[in-house]
Amino acid sequence: MRRRQKPDTAWVILAWGLNLIGLVLLASVGIAYLALNPVHAAPQMPNPNPTTELSHSATSTSVPAGVYYLPTITPNPRSTMIVVQTPTPFVLSGGNRPLVIGFSVSGRPIEVYSFGNGPNRRMIVAGIHGGYEWNTIALADEMITHINEHPEVIPNDSTLYILRNLNPDGDARDHGIDGRVNDHGVDLNRNFPTNWAADWDRDGCWNYGPTTGGIAPASEPETRALMTFLQSHHVQALISYHSAALGIFPGGEPWEQKSIEFAERLSEVTYYPFPPIDTGCKFTGTLADYAVSLGAVSVDMELATHKYTDFTRNLRALAVLLDWNP
Numbered sequence: 001m002r003r004r005q006k007p008d009t010a011w012v013i014l015a016w017g018l019n020l021i022g023l024v025l026l027a028s029v030g031i032a033y034l035a036l037n038p039v040h041a042a043p044q045m046p047n048p049n050p051t052t053e054l055s056h057s058a059t060s061t062s063v064p065a066g067v068y069y070l071p072t073i074t075p076n077p078r079s080t081m082i083v084v085q086t087p088t089p090f091v092l093s094g095g096n097r098p099l100v101i102g103f104s105v106s107g108r109p110i111e112v113y114s115f116g117n118g119p120n121r122r123m124i125v126a127g128i129h130g131g132y133e134w135n136t137i138a139l140a141d142e143m144i145t146h147i148n149e150h151p152e153v154i155p156n157d158s159t160l161y162i163l164r165n166l167n168p169d170g171d172a173r174d175h176g177i178d179g180r181v182n183d184h185g186v187d188l189n190r191n192f193p194t195n196w197a198a199d200w201d202r203d204g205c206w207n208y209g210p211t212t213g214g215i216a217p218a219s220e221p222e223t224r225a226l227m228t229f230l231q232s233h234h235v236q237a238l239i240s241y242h243s244a245a246l247g248i249f250p251g252g253e254p255w256e257q258k259s260i261e262f263a264e265r266l267s268e269v270t271y272y273p274f275p276p277i278d279t280g281c282k283f284t285g286t287l288a289d290y291a292v293s294l295g296a297v298s299v300d301m302e303l304a305t306h307k308y309t310d311f312t313r314n315l316r317a318l319a320v321l322l323d324w325n326p
């Protein structure tokens with residue numbers, strides 16, 4: 001028995017030796033493969049540099065100089081750069097592509113769909129409060145799809161622009177309270193240069209999380225992208241969608257008369273309240289105020305909930321917007 005055990009042991013040692021050599025070879029091949037094919041590398045984040053280009057081009061507009069020389073911004077806890085989830089891209093059948101008018105703080109594109117080619121220019125802006133008011137973005141997508149399938153709803157003398165999501169970083173961060181601000185923690189509907197303030201009395205105002213009006217008027221790339229678009233496209237009537245429930249706020253401080261009439265007409269067809277519910281909040285730096293300063297009629301209009309798009313009510317609002325004679 002002992003004599004036969006010796007060769008057995010030798011064979012076992014030889015087998016283990018061969019196994020080890022095999023494992024080393026396999027590992028080497030694996031490492032070489034991974035080095036050549038980094039399949040597990042992190043997905044590429046959008047390039048934030050386009051915001052720099054945008055700010056250069058924006059300095060050539062009538063916006064006061066100096067606004068765009070921003071201090072170095074330190075990494076921000078609101079940043080969505082670390083968020084793996086990205087918003088679902090909106091794709092139209094039929095190949096109608098949006099115009100990219102700029103990029104968010106974290107490099108997500110800001111897109112405008114346009115319909116028709118007439119001299120009367122109307123605009124819908126959704127998603128200014130990001131994921132907190134995600135249902136406004138969903139409504140814009142429903143409208144874009146509807147108009148794409150029924151192009152006859154756009155009168156021959158009109159052009160309609162739909163900016164479906166002004167705050168894509170907030171939309172990517174959270175569909176709740178935390179999704180309201182952009183990636184600098186700024187409330188974009190308080191960053192426009194008309195009646196701008198960095199901070200405000202929170203009495204009666206949204207106060208569920210940290211937010212500011214920005215470090216300067218139009219400090220945010222999302223704001224500047226839309227300002228540049230409005231300045232160059234001569235929009236005459238604009239609805240900025242929000243949620244929820246407070247009603248329709250005309251632009252202007254005090255409210256501009258034609259925007260009041262526009263709000264009244266919209267209230268008749270949508271049943272959203274006008275005058276809006278007064279919570280005592282003082283609004284500063286809003287998109288509607290800025291649009292009025294450019295000569296447009298403009299309202300902030302709130303959907304009834306944070307959950308539904310109120311599509312049929314807003315198809316009637318769309319008809320009012322397209323028919324409106326400013």
Ligand SMILES: [Zn+2]
Nearest residue numbers: 129133242243
């Ligand atoms: Zn809002």
